Amino acid sequence: MEFTRALRDAGFVAHARTRSSATTLTGASERGTMPREPGPLRRASLAGRRFVAVVLAFAPLALTHLRDRRRFLLLGGPRDVSDATRERRAAALRETLVALGPTFIKLGQLLSTRPDVLPPAYVDELARLQDEVPPADWADAREVLEAEVGPVGEAFDDFDAEAISGASLGQVYTATLDGERVAVKVRRPGVEALVEADLRVIGTLFPALLRLAPPAQRFTLSNLSAEFAETIRDEMDYDRERDVLESVRANVAADPDVVVPASVPSHSTSRVLTMQYVEGTKIDRVDELDAGVDGTALAERLERCYLDMLIEDGLFHADPHPGNLAVQADGTLVIYDFGMCGTLDAERRERLRDCYVAAANDDIEGVVDAFVAMGALDPAADRAFVTDVLSLAVEHCHGERVEAARIRDLIEGFEGTLHDLPFRMPRDLALVVRVAIVLEGVCLTLDPDFDFVAVVEDAVEPEPRDSTREHVESVLDDLGDDARASARAALGVPPKIERALDRADRDDLSVRTDVADENDVLRRLARRLVLSVAASAGVVVTTLCYTAARTNATIAVGVATAGALALLYRSFGASGRQRAVREAGQVARRSLENRGGRR
Numbered sequence: 001m002e003f004t005r006a007l008r009d010a011g012f013v014a015h016a017r018t019r020s021s022a023t024t025l026t027g028a029s030e031r032g033t034m035p036r037e038p039g040p041l042r043r044a045s046l047a048g049r050r051f052v053a054v055v056l057a058f059a060p061l062a063l064t065h066l067r068d069r070r071r072f073l074l075l076g077g078p079r080d081v082s083d084a085t086r087e088r089r090a091a092a093l094r095e096t097l098v099a100l101g102p103t104f105i106k107l108g109q110l111l112s113t114r115p116d117v118l119p120p121a122y123v124d125e126l127a128r129l130q131d132e133v134p135p136a137d138w139a140d141a142r143e144v145l146e147a148e149v150g151p152v153g154e155a156f157d158d159f160d161a162e163a164i165s166g167a168s169l170g171q172v173y174t175a176t177l178d179g180e181r182v183a184v185k186v187r188r189p190g191v192e193a194l195v196e197a198d199l200r201v202i203g204t205l206f207p208a209l210l211r212l213a214p215p216a217q218r219f220t221l222s223n224l225s226a227e228f229a230e231t232i233r234d235e236m237d238y239d240r241e242r243d244v245l246e247s248v249r250a251n252v253a254a255d256p257d258v259v260v261p262a263s264v265p266s267h268s269t270s271r272v273l274t275m276q277y278v279e280g281t282k283i284d285r286v287d288e289l290d291a292g293v294d295g296t297a298l299a300e301r302l303e304r305c306y307l308d309m310l311i312e313d314g315l316f317h318a319d320p321h322p323g324n325l326a327v328q329a330d331g332t333l334v335i336y337d338f339g340m341c342g343t344l345d346a347e348r349r350e351r352l353r354d355c356y357v358a359a360a361n362d363d364i365e366g367v368v369d370a371f372v373a374m375g376a377l378d379p380a381a382d383r384a385f386v387t388d389v390l391s392l393a394v395e396h397c398h399g400e401r402v403e404a405a406r407i408r409d410l411i412e413g414f415e416g417t418l419h420d421l422p423f424r425m426p427r428d429l430a431l432v433v434r435v436a437i438v439l440e441g442v443c444l445t446l447d448p449d450f451d452f453v454a455v456v457e458d459a460v461e462p463e464p465r466d467s468t469r470e471h472v473e474s475v476l477d478d479l480g481d482d483a484r485a486s487a488r489a490a491l492g493v494p495p496k497i498e499r500a501l502d503r504a505d506r507d508d509l510s511v512r513t514d515v516a517d518e519n520d521v522l523r524r525l526a527r528r529l530v531l532s533v534a535a536s537a538g539v540v541v542t543t544l545c546y547t548a549a550r551t552n553a554t555i556a557v558g559v560a561t562a563g564a565l566a567l568l569y570r571s572f573g574a575s576g577r578q579r580a581v582r583e584a585g586q587v588a589r590r591s592l593e594n595r596g597g598r599r
Contacts, residue, residue, distance in 0.1 A: 047197040054104075054201050057096050064089065065212065083121065090125035097129065102191055103198035105129055105168040106232055110224075113434040117224060135166035140189040141173075148269040155267060159184075165323070169195075169235055169339070174277060181277040182264060187236060195236065199229050227427040235339035238273040244315065245275070245338040251313045258305050259334045280326025280334040284445050293331045295446035300455050301333055303443060306435060307459040310344065311353050318342045318431040320438050322445075342431035348374065352432065353460055360457035364391050376429050397452040524571060531568040538564055 068079050097108040111118055112126035135141070138161045142152060149155045158176040165172040170187045206225050213221055234240055242263045249260035259278055267274035281288050283302075286295065302325070309316035317324075319340040326334040344352065351374045358366030364387050371377035377386065425433060443450045538561025545554040 043193060043197065046193060047200045050194075050197045051201045051204065054100065054198075054205065057100055061089070061093060061096070062212070086119060086121040087125070090122040093122065094125050094129060097126075101194060101198075102168040102188060103195050103202075103232065106235075107202075107228060109168070110228055110231070110434075113437050114224065114430070115437070117221065135163035135171035136188050138163075141171060141186045144189050144271055145184070145186050148272040149267050149274075156182075156184075167337075169232070175274075177264065177267065177274070182267075183261070183275050183277045184267070185238065185273040185275070187238065187271040192236065195232055199232070202228075224425075224430070227430055230427070231340060234341075237270055238268065239270045241339050242268050242273055244341045247315055248309070248313075248317060248335075248338060248341075251309070251315065252305065255305070257301055257332055259328070259332055261334075261336065278326075278328075278334050278336075280328050280332075282322055283325040283327050283333075283442060284322035286445060289327055293327060293329075296450065298327060298331060298333070299443040299446040299450050301331075302446075303439060303452060303455045304459055305333065305335075306439060307356075307456065310432060310435070311349055311356070311460065314344045314346070314349055316342050316344070316431075316435065318435055320435060320442065322442060325442065340431075342428055342435075344428055344432070348428060356456045356460045359394055359397070360453055360460060362394060364394065367394070374426075374429060376425055394453065397456075528568060528571050531564050531571065535561055535564040535568055 068081055070078070094108060097104040108126045108129045112123055112129060115123050118126070141163075142161075146152060152159045156175040156177050157179070160174045163171040163173050164183075169191055170185050173184045173186065175182050175184050202225070210221060242265070245260060245263055249262060252258045252260055261276040261278045264274040264276070283298075289295075302320075306316065306320065317335055317338055317340075319337060320335075324335065324337040326336070328334060351370055354373070355367055355370035358364075358370060367390050368377065368383060368387055371386075372379050440452070443452070538557055542554055542558045542561055545557055
């Protein structure tokens with residue numbers, strides 16, 4: 001932490017102080033030194049300072065990573081890293097992200113739900129970033145609020161200046177409007193310029209990060225970079241968040257067990273979002289929930305709600321961590337904060353449904369096929385290994401306890417780690433995975449033995465049909481589905497061929513072949529070639545040494561050359577195996593000649 005304090009003293013790193021003190025987001029040492037709308041020169045200056053800050057902050061972590069791959073940076077083998085060391089490094093990474101300010105805190109929150117990018121120790125540590133962001137000073141937040149909706153005393157009946165929630169990009173206050181209690185979300189002051197500067201820095205440094213990443217992760221990291229930039233800009237646009245909130249609210253309106261607060265358009269802008277205040281107990285505070293609330297039923301309601309968003313609606317809340325979920329006294333689920341959301345088109349929803357149906361039926365091959373069809377898994381991946389991994393995942397989703405030894409044996413057999421798997425998550429599917437991972441933690445808090453697959457099965461399987469007519473209609477529907485699937489597969493062939501040709505044009509196409517060489521013919525040919533080259537070179541060197549009257553060198557090289565010639569001669573000896581090969585070849589040749597003669 002001495003290093004972080006030195007950066008702060010130099011003005012490079014954003015401060016993260018206590019709730020009662022100001023939080024300077026732009027790295028300036030005093031309020032007012034940076035205008036709200038900086039010009040091009042100041043933006044360039046800010047980006048330069050942030051570049052230096054980020055490089056200095058991450059340089060020790062980068063050097064450590066390089067030394068893990070090469071003990072002496074350029075030489076030596078990889079280093080063994082203990083679990084305790086990984087945990088210590090993960091804690092250092094989290095502290096670095098907090099010190100660098102809101103953009104990197106948001107990046108850490110995103111990485112905390114991406115086990116396909118980071119090892120488990122880092123994912124667990126970064127998950128602590130969800131609720132560790134202090135709010136900005138009220139005087140700065142008030143300046144933003146009044147610039148958007150007018151003087152606080154005139155716009156609201158009453159306003160509580162103590163924030164009830166502090167996020168990385170904004171904070172939430174409570175107020176009274178027309179006699180009703182409302183929640184007011186205010187964007188952090190000066191955060192726009194800081195985020196844009198940080199995104200420029202990340203874009204500049206990202207190519208270097210890709211060079212350090214394993215080849216299997218480069219596709220995912222490229223998508224992650226684009227996803228992060230798009231996500232953080234979307235989260236700063238409160239007009240967009242209000243539209244999403246109202247759309248999801250309309251989608252869940254028919255469900256009496258789910259509540260989404262209504263927005264107040266008259267007091268909402270691109271930097272301020274005013275909503276109905278809905279009370280509730282934070283969903284992970286199990287001890288504080290009313291005794292009448294059934295944890296298992298609540299977990300099922302939560303899982304079913306998000307399955308409907310994903311499969312039926314195509315618009316879903318993508319940040320279901322405990323800070324954004326609450327429970328009312330009667331068990332009603334409350335969903336807050338729609339800054340992070342995702343959308344799925346009809347085809348993607350259909351593929352996702354296929355994946356869920358396969359998981360519900362314990363059809364692991366079907367799950368793998370669905371991942372490949374969605375473009376989330378490299379078709380050239382080791383299918384047997386991926387199938388084993390997904391089998392364990394489905395077992396875990398059934399609520400079964402997966403032994404750590406099985407996972408360890410599987411990883412050792414793969415000679416890597418689970419985050420090295422060849423998954424290639426596009427942005428929309430990455431958000432789906434984020435939702436699944438975060439929901440898993442919440443549901444297991446409510447019910448440690450929760451069976452996710454049972455809920456999925458109820459959500460995606462059709463209702464049983466009793467009559468003969470309905471059965472016939474079902475069969476016809478299935479045939480129609482098969483025909484449509486076949487047509488879709490036929491239409492999908494040309495794009496796949498085009499993608500393969502594009503990869504070949506980019507020199508990014510690899511072809512794996514297995515050569516059958518049961519009689520070691522190739523090995524013997526390679527050995528003979530090496531011995532021939534060595535013997536030929538030995539003859540030349542021996543001649544040169546003899547000409548130069550180097551007796552000792554001539555003897556030494558001559559003996560080595562003679563040995564190479566002897567081994568070469570021996571390799572041409574007619575061993576039993578070689579005779580068998582020749583005889584098999586003669587038999588095959590005679591057979592072909594006989595067939596030709598009969599024709």
